[in-house]
Amino acid sequence: MREEAFYFFTSIGNYTGVSAASLDEFLQKIKDVDIKSLEFHLFREDFEKWISQTLGDDRLAGEIKILRNLKVSGNTLRDRLYFVLSRRLKELKGGVSAPASASSSAWTSRERVQP
Amino acid sequence: MKLKGEAAALDHLDLQILRQLQENAKQTYTEIGSRLNVAHSTVYDRIQKMESLGVIKKYEALIDSDKLGLSQITAQMTITTDPKETENIAKRLAKFAQVLEVSTSFSEELVILAKVVAQDQGKLHDFIARSIAPLTGVLRIRTAIVTKKYKEERFSPFARENALREKE
Numbered sequence: 001m002r003e004e005a006f007y008f009f010t011s012i013g014n015y016t017g018v019s020a021a022s023l024d025e026f027l028q029k030i031k032d033v034d035i036k037s038l039e040f041h042l043f044r045e046d047f048e049k050w051i052s053q054t055l056g057d058d059r060l061a062g063e064i065k066i067l068r069n070l071k072v073s074g075n076t077l078r079d080r081l082y083f084v085l086s087r088r089l090k091e092l093k094g095g096v097s098a099p100a101s102a103s104s105s106a107w108t109s110r111e112r113v114q115p
Numbered sequence: 116m117k118l119k120g121e122a123a124a125l126d127h128l129d130l131q132i133l134r135q136l137q138e139n140a141k142q143t144y145t146e147i148g149s150r151l152n153v154a155h156s157t158v159y160d161r162i163q164k165m166e167s168l169g170v171i172k173k174y175e176a177l178i179d180s181d182k183l184g185l186s187q188i189t190a191q192m193t194i195t196t197d198p199k200e201t202e203n204i205a206k207r208l209a210k211f212a213q214v215l216e217v218s219t220s221f222s223e224e225l226v227i228l229a230k231v232v233a234q235d236q237g238k239l240h241d242f243i244a245r246s247i248a249p250l251t252g253v254l255r256i257r258t259a260i261v262t263k264k265y266k267e268e269r270f271s272p273f274a275r276e277n278a279l280r281e282k283e
Contacts, residue, residue: 007248012240013190013258015248 006050010036023055023092027085030078038077042068047081060088125170128153132161133171137268140174187232189215189261190239192247194227200252201225207250213242236260 005021008029018033020026030038041047045068052061063084072080125133128151135147144155144162151158165171180187196204201219205227209217216230233239243256 005249007244009240009244009248012236012260013192013243013256015243015253015256017195017253017255019248 004054006046006054008033008037008041010034010040023051023057023060023085023089027082027089030081030085035074035078038081039073042077042081057088060085063088125165128157129161129165129170132158133165136162136171136174137270185234187234188236188239189264190231190233191259191261192227192229192231192243193257193259194229194247194253195224195255195257196227197252197254198225200250201227204250204252208247211242211246231258 005019006026008016008018008020010016016034016037018029018037020029042064045065047064048061048068051064052058064081067077067080067084070080131151132147135142135150144158148155148158162171194204194208205217205219208214208227208229213233214229214231216228218228220226220228231239231242233242239258239260243258247253248256
């Protein structure tokens with residue numbers, strides 16, 4: 001049992017079988033999880049809550065909130081989510097120093113999720 | 116009424132009495148007897164025997180949660196599991212107060228079927244996400260929220276009678 005993990009659902013009570021127990025794992029899982037799941041959790045603010053309450057990263061949670069307010073969906077959502085999370089992960093590992101908002105011009109195709 | 120192996124051999128009258136009790140367990144022996152055209156003493160004897168044999172396990176009240184002011188939703192969950200963990204998961208589920216029924220089924224794959232109640236959709240989701248999805252061996256969960264119930268019975272005495280007739 002991984003109580004602190006994030007469990008991906010596509011709708012109320014419908015669990016995909018995909019879970020992530022760390023930011024690293026979360027980043028990997030969002031590449032392939034059903035897009036409906038990303039939309040479901042973003043709308044419910046579940047990502048923000050888990051990142052803030054379980055991972056304790058309020059700044060990253062704030063960036064996810066910006067993404068939610070932009071009302072992106074489909075693969076655009078997947079790509080942007082991947083971008084925001086991977087940038088933060090690199091930063092935490094000492095790779096990137098300056099954060100940028102999810103809607104900024106820092107978004108480049110170079111960093112899109114590879115199919 | 117004789118015990119045939121593990122199952123009690125019930126005749127047509129026993130099954131009719133069971134049906135009467137299922138419709139209204141507060142009926143008197145006389146009321147049941149007059150409906151079935153038999154003496155109330157016969158009804159009494161049959162019920163006593165069925166109770167002692169454990170055919171009738173208990174009498175319980177069917178409560179309307181809406182009238183109690185406890186609005187709740189019901190959902191049917193189908194949980195796909197790792198076969199090695201199915202029994203453990205089923206036992207864990209059975210311990211939750213929110214879970215009313217748990218059973219296993221094998222069609223294309225081994226699954227657990229469970230009936231769950233919650234105050235609302237949000238609480239249902241929280242319960243499944245926090246208490247069921249994290250259980251070791253849970254591979255996938257499909258949940259259907261019940262919107263309208265057309266019939267609810269636990270057992271049909273006449274299903275057994277029909278099966279016996281087909282054997283004859």
